[in-house]
Amino acid sequence: MKKILFLTTGGTIASSESEEGLVPALTSEELIGYLGHHQQYAKIYCEDLLRLDSSNMQPEEWLLIAKRIYEVVPEYDGIVLTHGTDTMAYTASALSFMLENLPIPVIVTGSQLPLQHPLSDGVDNIRCAFHAAMQDALTGVYVCFNRQLILGTRAVKVRTMHLNAFESVNVPPVGLVSARGMTLQQPLLIHPRGKFRLNETLCEQxxxxxxxxxxxxxxxxxxxxxxxxxxxxxxxxxxxxxxxxxxxxxxxxxxxxxxxxxxxxxxxxxxxxxxxxxxxxxxxxxxxxxxxxxxxxxxxxxxxxxxxxxxxxxxxxxxxxxxxxxxxxxx
CATH class of the missing domain: 3.40.50.40 (Rossmann fold)
Incomplete structure (x- = not known):
C-alpha cells in the first residue's frame, strides 16, 4: 500500500465562515474525514504546515513548503498539497524549480468552494489528487483540479468563480479523468535527470x-x-x-x-x-x-x-x- 503525505496550507478548501468572511480553519484530519472509504487505497499521513489564505503565500512560504517536502521525500511515495487557488500557479511553478529532480509526485490541489459547502468541488479534487499521487509513472510537481492533471509550470487560474478554474496553457493536460479512470499523456511527464536537491535560494527582487x-x-x-x-x-x-x-x-x-x-x-x-x-x-x-x-x-x-x-x-x-x-x- 502506498504511503501518501497529506500536507495542508489553508486556502478556500479549508475555510469556514467568520464575521470577516471565509477564513482557513479546518485541519488536515478534518479534511480527510470528508473522503470516507476512499482512504483504504493508500496509507495517508496528515500534517498541517500552514493555515493561510493563498493571497498571503509569498516566497518565504514557498521556501517553507519546499524544505518540508525535501525533508520527507524519502519517507513517502507521493505528496498531496492543499493550497488556495489564487496563487496556486505561482507556488506550483516555484516548487517545480526549487525541488530539482523530484523523485515522487507532488500534487497541488484545492477548491473553489469550501469543503464544508454541500456543493464543494474539494472532495473530488482531493480524491483525484490522491489517485495521481499513487501513480508510479509520475514524478515532479502537478496541479490537480476539476479532473485534470496539469504540469506545475503550465497551470494558470483563468476563472474566479467557475469550478473549472485552471487551464493547462500551451500544452495539453498531463492527465484527464474519465470513465476509463485517469489517463496520462506519457510524452508530457517530467523525469528526473540527476540527484534530487533543494534549490533554496530565490531572488525576491x-x-x-x-x-x-x-x-x-x-x-x-x-x-x-x-x-x-x-x-x-x-x-x-x-x-x-x-x-x-x-x-x-x-x-x-x-x-x-x-x-x-x-x-x-x-x-x-x-x-x-x-x-x-x-x-x-x-x-x-x-x-x-x-x-x-x-x-x-x-x-x-x-x-x-x-x-x-x-x-x-x-x-x-x-x-x-x-x-x-x-x-x-x-x-
Missing amino acids: VFLLKLTPGINPDIFDMLLQMNYKGVVIEAFGAGGMHFKRRDLIQKLEMMVEKGISVVACSQCLYENSDFSIYQTGQKVLQKGVIQGLDMTSEAALTKLMWALGKSQDPKVVKALFETNLVNEITL
Missing part, C-alpha cells in the same frame, strides 16, 4: 510588468532605484513594445547594461511570443533581452527568481532560460 500603451519609461528607473535584479515584461502580442515618443527599448538597454536580467513574454495567454517578427521585437532582442517564448507569466517570474538565486550573471541566467527543465518552455 524580481518584478512582473504588464505593458500598457503610453506607459512611462521612467518606471524602469524606479525599478533600478528599488534594487530589482530581474524584470519579466508582458509585451504586446507576439512581442511588441513602443519606442516612439516614449522609448521603452532605450530603458531596457540601460537595464541590461547595468546587469539586470530582463525576460520578455506575451500578454496573450496562448501560443508563444516571437520577438524576431517585428522591428520593435528585433530591437528588444538586440539589447540582450531574454525571450520567454510560450512560458506562462507565473513560470517566467518564478524561473527568473530561481535562476537569479543561482547566479546574477546575465549570461548564466540566459543559458538557464534557454534550457527546458520541467517542460515549462517549448524551445
Whole structure:
C-alpha cells in the first residue's frame, strides 16, 4: 500500500465562515474525514504546515513548503498539497524549480468552494489528487483540479468563480479523468535527470510588468532605484513594445547594461511570443533581452527568481532560460 503525505496550507478548501468572511480553519484530519472509504487505497499521513489564505503565500512560504517536502521525500511515495487557488500557479511553478529532480509526485490541489459547502468541488479534487499521487509513472510537481492533471509550470487560474478554474496553457493536460479512470499523456511527464536537491535560494527582487500603451519609461528607473535584479515584461502580442515618443527599448538597454536580467513574454495567454517578427521585437532582442517564448507569466517570474538565486550573471541566467527543465518552455 502506498504511503501518501497529506500536507495542508489553508486556502478556500479549508475555510469556514467568520464575521470577516471565509477564513482557513479546518485541519488536515478534518479534511480527510470528508473522503470516507476512499482512504483504504493508500496509507495517508496528515500534517498541517500552514493555515493561510493563498493571497498571503509569498516566497518565504514557498521556501517553507519546499524544505518540508525535501525533508520527507524519502519517507513517502507521493505528496498531496492543499493550497488556495489564487496563487496556486505561482507556488506550483516555484516548487517545480526549487525541488530539482523530484523523485515522487507532488500534487497541488484545492477548491473553489469550501469543503464544508454541500456543493464543494474539494472532495473530488482531493480524491483525484490522491489517485495521481499513487501513480508510479509520475514524478515532479502537478496541479490537480476539476479532473485534470496539469504540469506545475503550465497551470494558470483563468476563472474566479467557475469550478473549472485552471487551464493547462500551451500544452495539453498531463492527465484527464474519465470513465476509463485517469489517463496520462506519457510524452508530457517530467523525469528526473540527476540527484534530487533543494534549490533554496530565490531572488525576491524580481518584478512582473504588464505593458500598457503610453506607459512611462521612467518606471524602469524606479525599478533600478528599488534594487530589482530581474524584470519579466508582458509585451504586446507576439512581442511588441513602443519606442516612439516614449522609448521603452532605450530603458531596457540601460537595464541590461547595468546587469539586470530582463525576460520578455506575451500578454496573450496562448501560443508563444516571437520577438524576431517585428522591428520593435528585433530591437528588444538586440539589447540582450531574454525571450520567454510560450512560458506562462507565473513560470517566467518564478524561473527568473530561481535562476537569479543561482547566479546574477546575465549570461548564466540566459543559458538557464534557454534550457527546458520541467517542460515549462517549448524551445
